Amino acid sequence: MAALAAIPALALAPRAAASRLAPFRTLSARLTGFDIERIHPERARGMIEALIAAGDGPALDRLLAGREEDRDRPLAGRIVEAWYAGAEAGAGWPASRRFHEALVWQALDFMQPPGICSRTPGDWSRPPPREHR
């Protein structure tokens, strides 16, 4: 995750990321357990660029093709953590939004992301409604 964080988005040929975007979103949805609608295309694009820049292109391509090997597990784990933890994914994504849109909060529907008011004042005195558990 640190590697993803440290690498700035490079000006790659757009095709490199674009061609991988759809399968990466599908992969990310599967790995994270979320519907593909939650896998934001802009963030996905930024993550792909960062991975390629870090030299993870071949491993990424194996994952995307369904030909993953044991040695690719750490990369899969890093992708999951990046989505859940809201790690940066390239330029142009404000840090505050990354934090609030981190998937971990969407996994925890019973709470609001830190810094956001609860849905109704004082609702913390009651269990969350069933649909949010």
Place this chain on the structure above:
Amino acid sequence: MTAIDADVVIVGSGFAGALIADRLARSGIRTAVLESGGSVDRGDAFRTYLGAAVKTPESPYPRPPDADFPVSDDSDHYYRQSGPDPFRSTYLKAVGGTSWHWLGTAVRFLPSDFRMRSLYGRGVDWPLGYDELEPFYVEAERELGVAGDPADDLGSPRSAPFPMPPVATTWLDGVFARALAGTPWRVAATPQARNSLAREGRPACCGSSTCIPICPIAAKYDATVHLRRARAAGAALHERTTATRIETDAGGLVSGIRWRRPDGERGIARGRIHVLAANAVETPRLLLDSVSERYPNGIGNASDQVGRHLMDHPVQLSWALAGEPVWPYRGPISTSGIENLRDGGFRRRRSAFRIQIANDGWNWPTGGPMSLVSGLVREGLTGTALRQEIARQSARHIQLASLTEQLPDPDNRVVLDAADRDPHGVPLPRIRYRVGAYSRAGLDAAREVHDGIFARLEASGIRHADDFLGAGHIMGTTRMGDDPRRSVVDRNLRSHDHPNLYLVGAGAFPTAATANPTLTVAALALRAAPAIVASLNGVTGQR
């Protein structure tokens, strides 16, 4: 050399400095506040927090080299640690001081807390008692805006109601209360300086849950409330203005306080009265550094007590998975505690403690749900199984923090580092600190109580931090007393050595008790303000 002139010069704009500035300015007294740090913009600070990689209490706030301060994730930054134990409590330099990131807990001392020596043969007695301070607790609760449960005085008798009804306790609090019914451990709503209704232009708490490090909507009290009022009443606030030396005249009065700004500008602030409110590390640091031929031990230090008796509330942190979902991470960080273990004959042998029940799950010990993700991914979970397990576990995160009392020890102290200085040339603070057997026994006892509580909650995965943590409560280094040989200030917080110098804040505490210090800091400051006004009329020394 620029001169700042006022009737009263105050160094530091945290809780104590802001309350006194407000009282003085509204009495028509010309007041100047010097603050080393800068202004904080709430929105900017909040956004900084959201983007911070590590969400420490100080993470939202600027920390320029000329107004540097200790940080939570590196105990060797700024502090120079002599040990044997690391001093882990931190603070801010900013307009409003550390009030920006305090939790908001506003608990009074117990009557016994003022008489540790007489009752339990430990520590010292305060020069004043609970009854004498009680009216000022009432004022402090009104000024800070404390919400509390009228049905329970938590052992501190009250002459007036709380200004506001209690902040709604959480479902989690109720789970604890029901599980602990019939045990010696009584769950009670925590009085806190947090609006439970809209009051005095600030909104009610909406459950943002980021009390530490910042309340995004200012429902939690911070000292900018009183700084705004003070300025509206004519007080001057000089930010990015660091006090570097105290000057005295031939008669032993403080004649002024030298200051510096980051652009190199230097000056002196002259008052008839001077108040140091820079906290229990920075106030002694300034006093000790103001050495002269006449005062080789620094200002206000004929007793050799300045910087000594440093105390914190060493914390025992414990966390676990509750047996049933408790739905944490909602509401303020803490709305209930266990307050009935704070007094008794056992204080002869070991420290008492107050237990803070956390609503924010495992944030303090582990970083919360984010860290859960890492662990589960490492175990090989992905996909729906991962997502469901994160939710299943997080819903059961419980945590207890017990604040133990540390006894005053003259060898626990703030001194000046022999080698390292800040950019203004003032030596950095060197801390000598030992938690001590009395508190260690309290930490041990707290751990056992935590185990008992967790058992009642059918908890699993119980963990205890293997070492103490700091509570951020820095106390004792300019302590009050009637005897000038054994204390630094008198019962009105006036220096024994210099009649026009007041030293306010938690440095004045002769003992630490188990209560979060802010409410008592506020009560003492509000009690000192009229004494300051009175001594203005009596001080004849000229600048």
